[in-house]
Amino acid sequence: xxxxxxxxxxxxxxxxxxxxxxxxxxxxxxxxxxxxxxxxxxxxxxxxxxxxxxxxxxxxxxxxxxxxxxxxxxxxxxxxxxxxxxxxxxxxxxxxxxxxxxxxxxxxxxxxxxxxxxxxxxxxxxxxxxxxxxxxxxxxxxxxxxxxxxxxxxxxxxxxxxxxxxxxxxxxxxxxxxxxxxxxxxxxxxxxxxxxxxxxxxxxxxxxxxxxxxxxxxxxxxxxxxxxxxxxxxxxxxxxxxxxxxxxxxxxxxxxxxxxxxxxxxxxxxxxxxxxxxxxxxxxxxxxxxxxxxxxxxxxxxxxxxxx
Amino acid sequence: xxxxxxxxxxxxxxxxxxxxxxxxxxxxxxxxxxxxxxxxxxxxxxxxxxxxxxxxxxxxxxxxxxxxxxxxxxxxxxxxxxxxxxxxxxxxxxxxxxxxxxxxxxxxxxxxxxxxxxxxxxxxxxxxxxxxxxxxxxxxxxxxxxxxxxxxxxxxxxxxxxxxxxxxxxxxxxxxxxxxxxxxxxxxxxxxxxxxxxxxxxxxxxxxxxxxxxxxxxxxxxxxxxxxxxxxxxxxxxxxxxxxxxxxxxxxxxxxxxxxxxxxxxxxxxxxxxxxxxxxxxxxxxxxxxxxxxxxxxxxxxxxxxxxxxxxxxxxxxxxxxxxxxxxxxxxxxxxxxxxxxxxxxxxxxxxxxxxxxxxxxxxxxxxxxxxxxxxxxxxxxxxxxxxxxxxxxxxxxxxxxxxxxxxxxxxxxxxxxxxxxxxxxxxxxxxxxxxxxxxxxxxxxxxxxxxxxxxxxxxxxxxxxxxxxxxxxxxxxxxxxxxxxxxxxxxxxxxxxxxxxxxxxxxxxxxxxxxxxxxxxxxxxxxxxxxxxxxxxxxxxxxxxxxxxxxxxxxxxxxxxxxxxxxxxxxxxxxxxxxxxxxxxxxxxxxxxxxxx
Numbered sequence: 084x085x086x087x088x089x090x091x092x093x094x095x096x097x098x099x100x101x102x103x104x105x106x107x108x109x110x111x112x113x114x115x116x117x118x119x120x121x122x123x124x125x126x127x128x129x130x131x132x133x134x135x136x137x138x139x140x141x142x143x144x145x146x147x148x149x150x151x152x153x154x155x156x157x158x159x160x161x162x163x164x165x166x167x168x169x170x171x172x173x174x175x176x177x178x179x180x181x182x183x184x185x186x187x188x189x190x191x192x193x194x195x196x197x198x199x200x201x202x203x204x205x206x207x208x209x210x211x212x213x214x215x216x217x218x219x220x221x222x223x224x225x226x227x228x229x230x231x232x233x234x235x236x237x238x239x240x241x242x243x244x245x246x247x248x249x250x251x252x253x254x255x256x257x258x259x260x261x262x263x264x265x266x267x268x269x270x271x272x273x274x275x276x277x278x279x280x281x282x283x284x285x286x287x288x289x290x291x292x293x294x295x296x297x298x299x300x301x302x303x304x305x306x307x308x309x310x311x312x313x314x315x316x317x318x319x320x321x322x323x324x325x326x327x328x329x330x331x332x333x334x335x336x337x338x339x340x341x342x343x344x345x346x347x348x349x350x351x352x353x354x355x356x357x358x359x360x361x362x363x364x365x366x367x368x369x370x371x372x373x374x375x376x377x378x379x380x381x382x383x384x385x386x387x388x389x390x391x
Numbered sequence: 392x393x394x395x396x397x398x399x400x401x402x403x404x405x406x407x408x409x410x411x412x413x414x415x416x417x418x419x420x421x422x423x424x425x426x427x428x429x430x431x432x433x434x435x436x437x438x439x440x441x442x443x444x445x446x447x448x449x450x451x452x453x454x455x456x457x458x459x460x461x462x463x464x465x466x467x468x469x470x471x472x473x474x475x476x477x478x479x480x481x482x483x484x485x486x487x488x489x490x491x492x493x494x495x496x497x498x499x500x501x502x503x504x505x506x507x508x509x510x511x512x513x514x515x516x517x518x519x520x521x522x523x524x525x526x527x528x529x530x531x532x533x534x535x536x537x538x539x540x541x542x543x544x545x546x547x548x549x550x551x552x553x554x555x556x557x558x559x560x561x562x563x564x565x566x567x568x569x570x571x572x573x574x575x576x577x578x579x580x581x582x583x584x585x586x587x588x589x590x591x592x593x594x595x596x597x598x599x600x601x602x603x604x605x606x607x608x609x610x611x612x613x614x615x616x617x618x619x620x621x622x623x624x625x626x627x628x629x630x631x632x633x634x635x636x637x638x639x640x641x642x643x644x645x646x647x648x649x650x651x652x653x654x655x656x657x658x659x660x661x662x663x664x665x666x667x668x669x670x671x672x673x674x675x676x677x678x679x680x681x682x683x684x685x686x687x688x689x690x691x692x693x694x695x696x697x698x699x700x701x702x703x704x705x706x707x708x709x710x711x712x713x714x715x716x717x718x719x720x721x722x723x724x725x726x727x728x729x730x731x732x733x734x735x736x737x738x739x740x741x742x743x744x745x746x747x748x749x750x751x752x753x754x755x756x757x758x759x760x761x762x763x764x765x766x767x768x769x770x771x772x773x774x775x776x777x778x779x780x781x782x783x784x785x786x787x788x789x790x791x792x793x794x795x796x797x798x799x800x801x802x803x804x805x806x807x808x809x810x811x812x813x814x815x816x817x818x819x820x821x822x823x824x825x826x827x828x829x830x831x832x833x834x835x836x837x838x839x840x841x842x843x844x845x846x847x848x849x850x851x852x853x854x855x856x857x858x859x860x861x862x863x864x865x866x867x868x869x870x871x872x873x874x875x876x877x878x879x880x881x882x883x884x885x886x887x888x889x890x891x892x893x894x895x896x897x898x899x900x901x902x903x904x905x906x907x908x909x910x911x912x913x914x915x916x917x918x919x920x921x922x923x924x925x926x927x928x929x930x931x932x933x934x935x936x937x938x939x940x941x942x943x944x945x946x947x948x949x950x951x952x953x954x955x956x957x958x959x960x961x962x963x964x965x966x967x968x969x970x971x972x973x974x975x976x977x978x979x980x981x982x983x984x985x986x987x988x989x
Contacts, residue, residue: 115862120443121879123869123899124521127537135519164667165436166649175667231699238707242417246703247695249669336695336704338668346433346668351862 088372095368099361103153106360107146107353115351117162136162149357158358163350169358176340176359177325179249180332183339184324186259188317191266196313198267199274200306203282218271221264230261230334247336258335262328266320270313277309284308311382318374322367415729416706420958420979425689426972429701429713433667433694437649439631440513440520445881445968448631449714450671450692453972455634456658456679458487458506458613459625463974464963465791466885468625472501472635472657473613481921482620487613492680495637497655503607509635511535511600522632525883528624530604530616534560538597545592551584554912555919557619559584566595620921626884659685659973668694673972686976705954711977712959715951715968720833723776723952731954734778735964738882739949740787740890741779743841743875744868747942748904751822752874756814758941761875762800763807764848767946770840774833777952785894785934786887787948788966793923794887795931799938799945804848811849819849827857827876829864834877837946871902879949885966887930888918894937905942 118132133139137148152159158169198218201211221229237257238246244256281287282305290300329341340359347355379385421427434447442451452461458476459468473487493501510529513520514536527533534541539560542551550558561569565581568574574582604616617624627633637655640648647653651662659681660673671692675685693710695701698719704710715737718726726732751757767781780787783799790796808818816822826842828834835858842854859867868876880900882889891914892898896906910933917929937943951964961974 113862114866116866118443118521119862119865120521121865122881125524125537125899127539128519128521128523131516131519132521135517160646163435164433165441166438166646167667172667179668234703239416239703242707245709246707247700248693248704248709333697334700336693336697336700338666338694342668349861 088376091372091375095365098368099364102364103357103361104146106357107149108142110348110351110353110356111142111145113351117351117353119351136160149354153361158361159354161347161352161355163347163352163355169354172343172355173340173358173362176338176343177362179337180328180339180341181325183255183258183262183331183337184321184328186255187262188266188321188324190259190263191270192313194263195267195270196274199271199309200278200301202271202275203278203309204301215271215275218268220268222268224264226261226265226328227330227334229264230257230331233257233261234334247334249335249337254335254337258331258337261334262324262331269316269320273313273316274309277312278305281305281308307381311378314377314381315374318370319367322363322370325366413729414731414957415726415954417708418731418957419708420956420977421711423689424687424977424979425691426687426959426962426975426977427691427709427711428693429695429705429710429717430671430692431694431701431714431717432696434665434671434692437654437662437665437671439634439636440509440518440522442631443521445714446694449970450673451631451634452629452658452969453660453673453690454654454656454658454662455631455636456493456501457630457634458489458628460973461629461965461967461969461971463961463971464965466626466629466965466967466969468629471629473628476625478624482622482624483617483921485615485617485624486608487615489611489613490680491611493657494678494680495655495657496661496676496678497637497639498678499639500610501635501657502610503613504610505635505638506613507605507607508638510605510633511603512636512641513632514603515600520632522630525627525630525632528617528619528621528627530618531598531602532604533618534598535600535603538563540566540595540597542588543594543596545594550596551587551593553915555619555915557915557919561595619919621918622921622923622926623884623886623888626886630884659971660687660690663689670694681973685973687972690972690975708956712955712962713953714970715953715964718777718952718954720776726954727776727778729954731956732952733955733964734950734952736788736966737949737951737968738787738885738889738966739879740782740785740881741837741877741879741946741949742785743944743946744873744878744903745905745942745944746871746874746876746903748871749874751814751816752824754814755940756810757816757822758944759800760807760811760814760849761845762941762944763803763810765841765844765944765946766802766804768802770837770844771947774836774840775947778950779947780950782945782948783938784945785937785943786890788885790885790887790927794927796887797931797935797938800941807848816849816852819845819852822849822851823853823855824874825855825857827859827864827867827873829859829861829877831861838877841946868902871904875944876902878943881949882967887927887934888914891930891933891937894942901942903942905940907936907940910936910940 137145161167161169161172164172198214202215205211234246234257237243244253248254287300287304290304329345332339332342343355344359347359430446430449432446434442434450436442436447437451437454439451439455442448456471458471458473460471462469472489472493474490475488477486489503495501510526512518514523514526514532516536516538523536539562541558541560544551552558569581569585574585606614608614635657640653640655644653651664654662659676659679661676663674664672673690675688676682679685695704698717701713701717702719702722705713745752745758747753771779771781783801784797786796811819826838828838838856842856845852845854867873880890880893893900895901895911895914913929913933913936917926920926920929951968955962958978960976960978962970
């Protein structure tokens with residue numbers, strides 16, 4: 084298993100290099116420049132700015148400089164925020180994106196798992212079906228509709244929560260609820276089908292026949308395999324949540340990674356774009372690896388790095 | 392369940408049909424003297440020399456105090472670090488007398504040397520200040536910033552000048568060409584110069600920081616020498632790039648000097664926190680010389696840019712005031728009836744750039760026909776709900792009656808048809824145009840309205856609308872790859888030159904390809920004129936030349952348009968949308984009016 088993890092990590096390095104190289108050239112090919120505004124500035128001043136950021140160099144020199152910086156984990160200064168470095172801005176973005184992402188995911192698991200189990204155990208109950216219906220409503224309602232609806236009701240009519248902003252606990256409620264809505268339903272459906280599949284297995288019937296307590300059967304023999312599918316869904320979706328959710332951050336004016344990513348792209352802030360892309364890529368690679376390891380630990384049928 | 396739904400719908404309806412004349416949302420003042428500003432974007436930098444636009448300016452002017460400050464209503468210069476000033480008769484030399492009580496937040500007095508250091512830093516090529524061009528009125532500033540050279544006659548020791556008495560500036564490349572005699576036929580001014588130079592022994596002189604026309608006569612006296620008579624120089628000294636920066640902090644911390652823990656400043660507020668994407672927090676500066684008059688304890692600038700989000704936050708009482716231009720167009724008609732809606736004239740012109748290099752737009756009659764066929768009145772009434780004024784001129788204002796602004800082009804579809812027919816395109820037959828605009832605001836609707844006006848006047852015209860993302864659009868315009876392109880232009884300071892200079896043949900803001908020596912001559916003549924009435928007349932004549940040629944087609948003059956809670960005092964609508972917080976207060980029980988009596 085150790086060898087397998089090492090191999091995955093070694094494979095990740097060329098993958099990251101490829102992603103960053105592609106991004107590096109794509110953003111430079113896009114028309115526009117980091118410090119263009121509506122009012123054009125004299126050519127000499129633009130030349131000063133280019134020189135200041137090394138943009139007057141040929142592309143291969145810029146590329147080599149950038150890669151040399153990366154090797155030292157230096158993502159360079161942001162073009163949009165000349166007083167800050169890319170590292171600082173990414174950390175800043177994470178301070179907002181991580182709490183929201185984690186809270187939304189925790190809420191989704193906390194609601195989705197029990198709902199899925201209930202739906203599998205009591206498929207005929209009207210209450211459970213209504214709840215599942217509500218969850219499906221959460222999936223089919225895009226978050227850019229759900230968010231403003233919640234704002235309209237809870238912020239502008241009832242004045243319970245602020246309509247947007249960041250910094251205090253009260254700012255968390257609406258974005259977290261909006262963000263988790265879709266995931267609740269996904270997790271509930273995945274759990275439900277996993278539990279149903281597990282319930283139909285022979286070993287469950289055997290356990291019943293042996294007189295094992297139903298709760299023990301549920302926890303040990305049913306939930307464990309049922310959770311595998313939820314887990315493999317968790318990895319990538321958690322990575323996306325951590326990397327910031329553009330739409331939610333826009334609606335609720337949250338200074339998360341997604342917000343900075345969009346701004347960076349619009350401003351042609353080359354270094355910031357690359358910094359965020361590399362963070363997202365690393366997060367995806369690491370979380371996927373963690374999920375694979377977790378599945379191997381949970382599921383005796385899976386061994387890593389052999390066969391296949 | 393059903394009942395819950397009905398209650399929900401009922402609540403939503405209640406929220407949406409508030410009384411029209413009332414305020415918009417909550418109007419309880421905050422618990423302390425804090426002002427929460429919706430500022431529209433994150434400041435790129437809090438270094439006044441690196442701060443590129445109005446978002447930054449709005450914050451920076453409260454941290455750093457210049458020689459003069461903006462009057463919150465008229466924007467006229469009022470004494471700040473300078474308590475008095477004299478100017479010579481030609482308006483080429485200003486002497487500022489600094490108040491001895493002004494000090495930096497580390498306790499050190501603000502001296503004339505601080506301004507010498509700061510202006511030299513703003514102009515230093517290494518600083519790469521995007522706004523350095525605003526300092527070019529100062530003697531030798533442009534030459535030092537751009538690395539251009541002056542030409543001196545060895546016999547007389549004098550510098551060569553142009554027809555208006557301004558010293559000639561040459562780029563190193565131009566100098567090199569003259570030396571080598573490599574003068575292409577297009578470079579007529581260089582050939583002419585070469586002929587002049589042949590008569591004299593001459594030398595090229597590079598300009599150092601020390602040669603820039605700013606001197607400290609003593610700690611409290613600053614003397615500024617200008618390139619040419621500039622009566623409006625005092626309007627410039629309040630601009631961010633003219634404000635002093637602390638040498639000790641910059642030399643010690645480099646790029647990080649604007650962090651709250653390192654920042655040394657001299658304005659009415661000090662920096663507490665800057666978190667990109669979240670907010671900038673300022674707090675009253677107790678060491679400020681006029682601190683007794685500063686009534687806000689705290690100010691928070693929020694970068695929210697999503698129009699609906701901003702509106703929601705304002706309504707919920709999380710923002711007290713918004714800078715102009717943040718309101719969503721769809722809500723304007725309703726918001727205009729609210730008592731907290733504020734609007735006033737704004738120095739911003741909305742117009743179309745015409746690429747005069749391309750036939751048939753190189754034909755003046757075609758440009759006139761297109762301009763005459765636009766019904767600006769209707770466009771403003773139907774599309775623009777904030778009260779924008781239809782405009783036939785490039786400058787958006789008469790500058791408080793000082794500028795005899797030409798009325799420019801009007802609406803006359805009949806004459807438009809005649810002109811276009813005379814140009815060889817009867818009823819628009821054979822005329823194809825590509826109309827470029829960028830995503831956002833109402834640009835698409837405005838472009839469509841103009842397209843419809845043109846179709847109505849010239850049934851056979853074909854106008855293709857091209858929508859591009861902002862940065863792509865800026866690039867396309869720069870490269871001159873358009874027939875017609877929408878554009879807006881706002882003033883840096885309240886003077887017609889802030890607009891008119893942008894259409895000089897050499898201006899980076901003139902991508903139309905239009906170059907009219909008569910226009911350039913009139914502007915330059917005005918720039919050398921010390922009598923301000925005559926100067927304004929010359930500028931107006933230049934604008935008439937411009938509006939006769941129409942390399943741009945004026946559409947409307949904009950307005951500021953924002954929301955302000957009833958308890959906010961001292962934040963007024965003004966033509967640059969600048970709001971020094973020194974004059975602002977949050978009125979709770981029994982707050983006195985501000986010291987200017989407003």
